Amino acid sequence: MNQIHHIYKELLKKYGHQGWWPLLDVARKHAGKQPTKTGSVQGYHPGNYSYPQTDAQHFEICTGAILTQNTGWMNVEKALVLLADNGLLDPQSIVRADDTTLKQAIKSAGYFNQKAKKLKIFANFFLAEEKPTRKQLLSLWGIGPETADSILLYAYKRPVFVVDAYTRRIFSRLGFFDIDTDYDEIQALFERSLPPDYRIYQEYHALIVEHAKRCYMRTSTEPCFLERI
DNA sequence: CGCCAGGGCCTCA
DNA sequence: TGAGGCCATGGC
Numbered sequence: 001m002n003q004i005h006h007i008y009k010e011l012l013k014k015y016g017h018q019g020w021w022p023l024l025d026v027a028r029k030h031a032g033k034q035p036t037k038t039g040s041v042q043g044y045h046p047g048n049y050s051y052p053q054t055d056a057q058h059f060e061i062c063t064g065a066i067l068t069q070n071t072g073w074m075n076v077e078k079a080l081v082l083l084a085d086n087g088l089l090d091p092q093s094i095v096r097a098d099d100t101t102l103k104q105a106i107k108s109a110g111y112f113n114q115k116a117k118k119l120k121i122f123a124n125f126f127l128a129e130e131k132p133t134r135k136q137l138l139s140l141w142g143i144g145p146e147t148a149d150s151i152l153l154y155a156y157k158r159p160v161f162v163v164d165a166y167t168r169r170i171f172s173r174l175g176f177f178d179i180d181t182d183y184d185e186i187q188a189l190f191e192r193s194l195p196p197d198y199r200i201y202q203e204y205h206a207l208i209v210e211h212a213k214r215c216y217m218r219t220s221t222e223p224c225f226l227e228r229i
Numbered sequence: 230c231g232c233c234a235g236g237g238c239c240t241c242a
Numbered sequence: 243t244g245a246g247g248c249c250a251t252g253g254c
Contacts, residue, residue, distance in 0.1 A: 064235095065235085066236095068234085068235050068236090069234095069235085069236040069237065070233090070234060070235085070236045070237080070249090070250095071234055071235080071236085071250090071251075071252095072233080072234040072235080072251090072252075072253070073234085073235065074234095074252075074253070075234085075250095075251060075252060075253085076235085078251095078252090107250090107251070108251060108252070109250090109251070110234090110249080110250040110251040110252080111236090111237095111248095111249050111250055111251080112249095112250070112251080113249075113250085114237085114238085114249060114250090115249095115250095118237090141237090141238080142236095142237070142238080143237085144236060144237045144238085145236090145237095146235080146236065146237090147236070147237080150235075162235085164235055164236090165234090165235080165236090166235075180244095205235085206235095209235060212235095
């Protein structure tokens with residue numbers, strides 16, 4: 001087994017199944033669960049890869065992927081709740097919504113002028129295209145590599161590896177590549193090192209985020225168990 | 230108070 | 243193509 005795959009096994013052994021992606025209605029069912037300090041709620045549906053199960057959940061993941069761009073999940077969740085409460089968490093409603101209402105609902109997620117525009121563009125696309133390709137997503141204004149891959153992986157269950165800042169931080173420090181390496185190059189490394197199983201890709205990304213939040217915050221450089229493997 | 234989050238676009242060499 | 247500026251809120 002190669003090192004990238006081995007590290008996945010180690011992270012899974014240490015942290016367990018993460019139960020991404022957070023979904024509003026699934027979260028409500030787990031209302032008694034303790035939110036983590038990062039705002040994510042561990043174990044929404046750990047080890048259960050059957051989500052999204054409804055059209056609403058499907059669209060919610062896409063919306064969350066856009067709203068979370070450079071933004072903490074707590075602020076995103078507030079925006080998602082407000083969208084839902086205002087009957088705006090579906091593509092038709094977002095297309096029809098007036099800008100002021102839409103911006104007000106997503107205000108907590110920051111960059112609301114840009115993100116309102118992004119949501120409208122994406123909602124239009126969502127209504128027209130049943131099974132988008134990566135190239136199609138990337139052609140949309142406001143959808144870059146990470147957002148496109150998050151949508152493909154978590155909403156469409158496609159085996160594409162999501163590369164984020166945490167992935168760069170952890171694996172560059174472990175010596176796999178330089179922190180400025182191109183997105184596509186890092187993605188290719190992971191995709192050729194792992195079986196093409198969307199469940200592994202979903203879990204690995206979630207584990208990387210969890211591990212980074214515990215051991216790789218900017219302010220702390222305390223050693224991490226991975227560095228001893 | 231300053232830092233920064235589950236990025237991406239635009240501009241200018 | 244790559245570096246730098248810009249977008250914006252809220253938790254800590």
